[in-house]
Amino acid sequence: MSSQNVFLYDTTLRDGTQGEGVSLSVDDKLKIAKKLDELGLHYIEGGWPGSNPKDMNFFKKVKDLELKNAKVTAFGSTRRMGVTADQDQNLQRILESGVRSVAIFGKTWDFQVTHALQTTLEENLDMIYDSVKFLKENGLEVIFDAEHFFDGYKRNADYAIQAIKKAEAAGADCVALCDTNGGSLPHEVMEIVQHVVQELSIQVGIHCHNDGEVAVANTIAAVQAGATHVQGTINGYGERCGNVNLISVIPNLQLKMGYSCIEPHQLVNLTSVSKYVHEIANQIPPSNQPFVGKSAFAHKGGMHVSAVLKHPETYEHIEPEAIGNKRRVLVSELSGQSNVLFKAKEWNLDLDKNNPATKQIIEQIKELELNGYQYEAAEASFELVVKKGLGEHLEFFKLDHFKIFIENNADQSFTTEAVVKLVVNDQEVLTAAEGNGPVNALDHALRKALEQFYPCINKMYLSDYKVRVLDETDATASRVRVLIESSDGTEKWSTIGVSGNIIKASWYALVDSVHYFLLKQEDQLEVVHQPKTESTIGVSNH
Template structure:
């Protein structure tokens, strides 16, 4: 694949992927990066292969000043990207070489500096309280000083689109002041995020023709069009695109780096990342979400867990014939994967494809497929949900294929009892007692917990661990409860309850997790059903693992493990 822009210009420095997660993205509500976090984020972005990483605003924020100092001291080694310092032009009436903010940009030791300058006459006059002549001089003086000090300069023309629509000549004068003084790129910023793609394309194309400058694009997402606006700008002349990881940013956010890169590579045939990096898109998106302490967006384009998930039976039927019929691209190219969701909407094809994910060939078991489809539809009508509980669904499928050889719980229940006690000191403690048959022996165990489910889980572990030592590696990692469709006149506490239990196995290679579901009018019984499925699935994993180990020891072929 040739590395060219949409107009045929060779890539390399001819096209910039510029990331501003550490500055603009950090303005998202709920994000607060430490300096160590910022160094880690920069490392992952560099590994992905972006061209420029905007590290922050040295001199304005102590944390950003420290970040650049630590980067300069060798704590950040970049292989692909150039580190960028962001800042403002000199203040009105102050010499550029005497402005402490400009001096801080030089002191950062960043070889690239992005200067923000207002390009809307209303902002120049009302916010800066100066005139257009002085504002342009502020831009030109600062760019000239930075260039004289050996820095490469990009100019962020703040509020450009709004300013161009209000007074195009002033907006263009600001661009001219920066580029004439030595700025490499004039970045057109949709700062308020109010533009739509056709208007962006129109203005970028017009500015490109009128100026001949190298143009960049920076879009906020207030209309939900930041990615589309960015791509429209590239298609009409921009060769520098600014984004943030996962679209983080102030208000509604910024253009999502991963969606923009995905579109550039797969739709515009522009391999803007180093060879072999595109497959790291999904992993990088999720890693940066973890550092930001924000749950990954499951429905995010290209990299979301649901980006290539199919629920409708009609889709599954076509995918069974050819996955390309309902996927706009091969998900493995970006490190993602296709999933089939089995719900009440599912047909036979959905069940067969989902079975294949579990290592089950259901094509030769038509009766089992029919049974699974019927059971899923019946149970989902009662409030069960299998699309988020793959482990319960796999157990259901295996039972339908071979009832005699179906995975079984490592015990038989005689009874369980749960009581909750509020003590005089205000402490609330749940106590659970289970009576089980385990390997032909009657076992009784009682344990306390901070709630009925925790107590039940503890009692089960106490009873089973002596005969099931693998249980020591299995933890209940998450527990979710939802009240379903209370009847007319009923209170929520009288409605059917659905419980999802997520379990993890620390002994599994690379870690392992699975989710099970239980539904009942009693929340404790719903929880019990989910717990039993969780332990049954764990027992099946242990049996599969031991068979694989036995096969390896005896020299037989490997047995597939989930």
Template sequence: MVELYDTTLRDGTQGEHINLSVQDKLLIAARLDEFGMDYIEGGWPSSNPKDEEFFRRAASLSFRHAKLCAFGSTARYPDSVEKDSNLLGLLASGVPVITIFGKTWKAHSSKGLGISDEENRLLIRRSVAFLRSEGREVFFDAEHFFDGYRDNPRFALEMLMAAAEGGATRMVLCDTNGGTLPHEVAETVRVVLEKTGVPVGIHCHNDSDLAVANSIAAVMAGATHVQGTINGIGERCGNANLISIIANLMLKLPDTRTSVVDLAQLTSLSKFVFEILNLPSDTKAPFVGKSAFAHKGGIHVSAVMKESSLYEHIDPALVGNRQRVLVSELAGQSNIRYKAQELGIAIPETGDQIRTLVKHVKELEHKGFQFDGAEASFELILQKELGSFTPYFTIQESKVSIESAQDGRKVDQAVLKVEVGGEIEHTAAEGDGPVNALDKALRKALIRFYPEIRSIKLIDYKVRVLEEKKGTSAKVRVLIETANGGSTWGTVGVSTNIIEASLQALEDSMNYHLFTLKASVPKPEGAES
């Protein structure tokens, strides 16, 4: 059994742009326990009021499986361990497990702390022993261990032995600077196991982009305790990513057992933590990213449709993810058929329709259209080609003006001439910016004919310049995301005129909503299909 030790709430918060409130930390802790994490490191109670409040409030939580841990350092002086404020603060947190770090790189103790080897050894042994005497389980984080072992193996091992003599139940070897290679980790873990006889843990940083690989190497060498953070957040380049570690351990090393309750929750756990952090999910993250099982090349898609394992190293459902096929200039018939099948659209097996569709999509992509985030626009193209969709309205004229009012305000106004079922509507609307004005004017023109559009709202708007070297005359791509309370959909527009591109995306958004409403209405019994 490999123990999973999460330090998202402590080491993870040291990363740039990472900030968690006490409530955020409590929410994440509860989710980690639900997932099956063995240990959750809540913070350093003696270092700041926020962590102290977290431990006070966490005391009322009822963890089903996980044990809550507090983190801190050894005492400052070997002769006053029982009075050390840091150690007393750790005890006051009331947690059953305490993790303390100590110096195992001689340069840090002799130059950083200015103490002798014997004093450093006493600090470690007495600090661990004191916490143990108070009835707590103690894990020892051997700070900078791999650098220290490389520099002076005798000193590094002696400090580990001091922790073992004090009663530490885990020796956690830390690659604090993140510069160690997997083969070095494996060799060192084997030596430590042989010398100490105490279960070994691993704590890696990602400065060489090897934190996950080093953690796996440690486990294969005999480590039974792995520390890391969700999504690999942490200082500098981050910590070892527990998401990838867990997936690799459980799927690639089938004899390795963990306490994870349901691996299919891995993707949702990753997204949950990103959401709490108010950060976008990493679309390229292994196992759980949106792009992890996305296929674009036509040849790849053709093979995936026959046998997914030809281009996927695991079944994405095992980690709660899903296969995606992208439509682009690289698309072939397989891509179009896959997307049509995914959308529930039947395309004839023979005939010119599929070839016409592929040609049309490639022409649009060449012009700058992209359907990866605009599947609603792509579905309208499919339905129109198959004769199932006709636009519900036509914008015949549009005009946007930006003026300054007498009181100094900027006034953005849109004027539209819209044809609906043979009737012409002239509308004008002001808005917060030209796109908002267009949105309001279009709704104003359509509301009499289609009152159901009241329920939808624009929730995201992105602009991408496609030809940077052309400066202000460059073509732009506008992606719009719209929601109706129950679902969301993306649409796209492309033009050298940002207003025109925005209007294209808005048109598709309105048309898609109306089309899906029509498609969802059941036909009367006996009606022709």
């Protein structure tokens, strides 16, 4: 175990945005920068001021954030061929950005020099030296990103070492060794970094890409070999297969290896920062993302759950709370008694292993899952199953029938109308409503029927709707699984329905969603309004 400091350099706002589907506005970048600073990262690379006006605008606005932990860093390249450093526009833009720290990249692979830059090996060394020296003379901290270093070292080690020594001679504060193509392996990285650490007297860093899916392993190997500066992105965003994921690197180094990256009180924000960046970047968080994913500490198998409840370390490599995540127990056909007991405890339900209802509930769940139900993503429906099994579920309404009418108009537009007849408190109510489709119309009609009895129903709404065909070989006769996510503006919950009829499956999920909401509002439900007539009907367009 080591107590050595590791300095974290985040390039989400620059390298991360080179990932497919990732685009950040200036305001987005400012919001993320604030979060990264709060997390305790040491460097935030804001962009390349010489490449576009948006990045220069970011550097102007970030000065107003008053960051407490991080240095805002600009990115750039060595000077162009045939000009002096002070004449190079990219280097001048770096100075204009007002940063006090900069990372510039230069070629360290002879093949790249001769075939990509199409210049001489000696000229490339001069470009590195001149650029670093110019920036140092202007008072900047300079990090030299040794591009393609590992590929270059493996093919011409002498030249790769010459290149980084030129940066050192010019006054660079740190040399970050880049696995630009992401093809190196941990044993190679460790051996090469060990050699570089012996060759240089300045700080050595590591910058890995994930094309071989070993970027985290490569980064850890580099730190073990003596690198003390780690470059990466939040959630592993980046070009092609992405950059190394700092969200995984940080807890591995700090919790398992004893390196000091950020403060313990900052580490507990790791999960929330990961989700925040996903949200701002409009990316769907992978449920199986290590450490911070929704499934990272989710347990499904009955034997696993039983063991975890006794001793969490039996199936958890760290305490989820240490990085702001939490343990979850899933319920499925693989569930045992422990799964149901755990979930019941979460909901403050009086259920124990000696209760005969426990076995009945488990058997019912397994039967339902055999027919296509899946409660892992529909915990609200599962809670209703348990409460019904315990006799604690209140039935707020019963369906008498519903009808759906779809009219194809002369102008090729479609009109969808749903008619719903319910029994609420022994009273019949008949309503109709239009929608942009059958499920939407059903939703409107159901809530219209209930609002006179339960006015709070207007607080809830459908926030997501998903359909999955369970057996595609049955073509149009296939059973479908419908998942509905609902919200009251504060909380979200998911429910499920399964049937060979998509409307029927949607109805099941919809009814569960409404029942779950009313159940949560039970203590605050207003006195049921008695309608003047037993049957009311009207059409709502909502």
